[in-house]
Amino acid sequence: MPELPELNPIIHGKLRLALLSLLSGVEEAEFTWLRAKTGSTDGNLGAQLLKLEEAGYASVEKKFVQRKPQSLYRLTEAGRAALTEYVVALKQLLGGAME
Amino acid sequence: MTTNAEEMELKDRLKLIESMIAEGRRTTGSWAWTFVFWGLAYYVAIGWTAYNQWPWAWLVTMGGAWLLCWAIIRWKHGCTPEKRPGTTIGRAIYATWCAMGTSMCLLLPALGFSGRFNQHVFVAVVASMLGLANGASGILLRWKAQIASAIVWWLASIAACFGTDNQCSVVFVAAIFFCQIVFGVYGMILESSARKLEAKHA
Numbered sequence: 001m002p003e004l005p006e007l008n009p010i011i012h013g014k015l016r017l018a019l020l021s022l023l024s025g026v027e028e029a030e031f032t033w034l035r036a037k038t039g040s041t042d043g044n045l046g047a048q049l050l051k052l053e054e055a056g057y058a059s060v061e062k063k064f065v066q067r068k069p070q071s072l073y074r075l076t077e078a079g080r081a082a083l084t085e086y087v088v089a090l091k092q093l094l095g096g097a098m099e
Numbered sequence: 100m101t102t103n104a105e106e107m108e109l110k111d112r113l114k115l116i117e118s119m120i121a122e123g124r125r126t127t128g129s130w131a132w133t134f135v136f137w138g139l140a141y142y143v144a145i146g147w148t149a150y151n152q153w154p155w156a157w158l159v160t161m162g163g164a165w166l167l168c169w170a171i172i173r174w175k176h177g178c179t180p181e182k183r184p185g186t187t188i189g190r191a192i193y194a195t196w197c198a199m200g201t202s203m204c205l206l207l208p209a210l211g212f213s214g215r216f217n218q219h220v221f222v223a224v225v226a227s228m229l230g231l232a233n234g235a236s237g238i239l240l241r242w243k244a245q246i247a248s249a250i251v252w253w254l255a256s257i258a259a260c261f262g263t264d265n266q267c268s269v270v271f272v273a274a275i276f277f278c279q280i281v282f283g284v285y286g287m288i289l290e291s292s293a294r295k296l297e298a299k300h301a
Contacts, residue, residue, distance in 0.1 A: 012112070017115060018119045021115065021117075021118075021119030021120050022120075024120055025122070027186060027187060027190070037119070037122055090109055090112060090113055091113075093109055094106065
């Protein structure tokens with residue numbers, strides 16, 4: 001019997017998974033847009049984005065636009081690969097239930 | 100294998116991924132109004148030229164329309180609570196329209212100053228360029244209505260090479276009506292329904 005894959009625990013968290021999926025559909029996204037789309041609080045969102053950054057799955061660019069701070073997040077190549085692997089593993093785990 | 104609860108949880112994760120990717124790619128930014136706006140600007144320029152044959156009517160109207168359009172976009176952007184993220188398709192469409200606008204801004208005045216300008220050349224060039232931009236956008240967005248609009252512009256471009264001056268004017272006015280006004284209003288209706296749907300799901 002083939003061994004079942006393990007799901008990446010960094011991605012498996014619901015908010016982190018939502019963030020990676022959101023970032024996979026865009027080139028870059030502002031913190032405020034991610035907050036609006038996930039309905040998360042500033043603190044929780046910041047903490048989860050930091051975890052993704054530390055894992056090398058997301059990168060951030062901080063700058064000032066019209067004297068206001070702006071944080072732009074991007075999905076890294078490692079993040080895209082990890083998300084793809086996660087989806088493959090998820091589908092494998094679900095197996096026949098997908099049909 | 101997985102238990103029922105685990106299976107539900109995993110399916111839930113898969114649904115979350117799909118919905119978030121779709122959310123990121125969704126572009127409900129309102130741009131259809133620009134088609135109506137520029138259509139009306141073309142009509143103002145045509146009317147002004149027909150009224151007193153002033154040679155600078157087109158240049159002045161287009162310059163004024165460009166400034167007004169830029170001001171409205173800036174104002175609308177300032178009213179949005181959060182900036183929409185950039186997508187590759189969005190950048191490709193933006194690049195197509197910018198390149199088309201730059202080509203028109205350079206070529207049409209150059210034709211005017213060189214004295215090689217006439218109504219047929221003007222309509223053929225403008226219609227052909229608008230056909231190109233609409234065609235590229237339509238293919239990128241897989242939007243049949245915009246591809247149809249591009250075909251109308253290309254046909255108008257070909258028709259402008261034949262017939263009398265009056266027939267050329269009728270072709271141009273009709274193409275503006277269908278491809279700018281009618282298409283723009285149709286786009287605005289679609290955007291409005293998409294916004295309502297988005298609000299319902301929020």
